[in-house]
Amino acid sequence: MKITEQNCFYPDAHVYFDPQNHGYPRKDLWVGDRIHCWHVLPRSAIEQQVTIVHLHGNAENMTSHITGSLFLLDMGYALLAFDYSGYGKSKGSPSLKGIQQDAREVFQYVFDHAELFGSVIFGFGQSMGAYTLARILPEFPLLKGAILEAGLSSFYDLFTEVYPFMECSVPHEGFSTLDTLPKSTVPKLFIHGTSDAVVPYSHSIKMHTIAADPKELVILDGVGHIDALLSHHADTYRNKIRDFILKNS
Structure with a gap:
């Protein structure tokens, strides 16, 4: 059995959660007529407009992952969530190159529409x-x-580390975060749990080590994969993110 690029992606189109059914105003947006986005507003906004672009994980779609970002709305920040190609309502099919292009187009759209964001x-x-x-x-x-929460340095690194006995054809050259993180001076907050059974927290340590300043690393003892809000570290997690946003706004 060989691990291929398609093993990186597990999309679906099911609607798991809709924030507008829970009091958060939202609008559907399309980037380039192919990338589906939700622009979600807080119930009560802060004086300074802050928008956070959310990039979800490799399974399901944004409607399941957005539940883990509601705390940002409750802090008064606006949220732009989107689905990669092949996820949710977004057109096409996912690839490692494609998801980067999707994100690239979304961020460019956000910066080009300051009147919205x-x-x-x-x-x-x-x-x-x-x-x-x-x-x-x-x-x-x-x-x-x-x-950057529970991130991986590359899919190739992850698969060859977790499944060393299997052949892996996932692209590696030109697909590692270790190539890009030293080139960005954007402030970075790395967060990872020590009990992450999906992506070992060593990946965040490695990325933090090589990343350019300014940077911060928060390791949460006993927390699983993107499970901080369900743990006894929930307040620490929220406070670290809020403080990071306030410091850099």
Whole structure:
């Protein structure tokens, strides 16, 4: 059995959660007529407009992952969530090159439409989303900060580490965050749990070590994969992210 690029992606089109059914105003947006986005507003906004672009992980779609970002709305920040090609309503099919291009187009759209999103923009990537954000980070120096949670240095590194006995044909050359993180001076907050059974927390340590300053690393003891909000570290997790946003806004 061989691990291929398609083993990186597990999309579906099911609607798991809709924030507008829970009091958060949202609008459907399309980037380039192919990338489906939700622009979600807080129930009560802060004085300074801050928009956080959320990049989700490799399974399901944005409607399941957005539940882990509601705390940002409750802090008064706006959220732009989107689906990669082949996820949710977005057209096409996913690839490692393609998800980076999707994210690239979304961030460019956000910066081109300050009347909708303001000028204080952060990226928040989780798992594959953190990988994707780290890969394109040098291209967006105007980002106020990048929150990189439970990220992987590359899919090749992850698969060959977790499944060393299997052949792996996932692209590696030109697909590692270790190539891009040293080239970006955007402030970075790395977060990872020590009990992550999906992506070992050594990946965030490695990425933090090689990344250019300014940077910060938060290791949460006993926390699983993107599970901080369900743990006894929930307050620490929220506070670290809020403080990072306030410091860099």
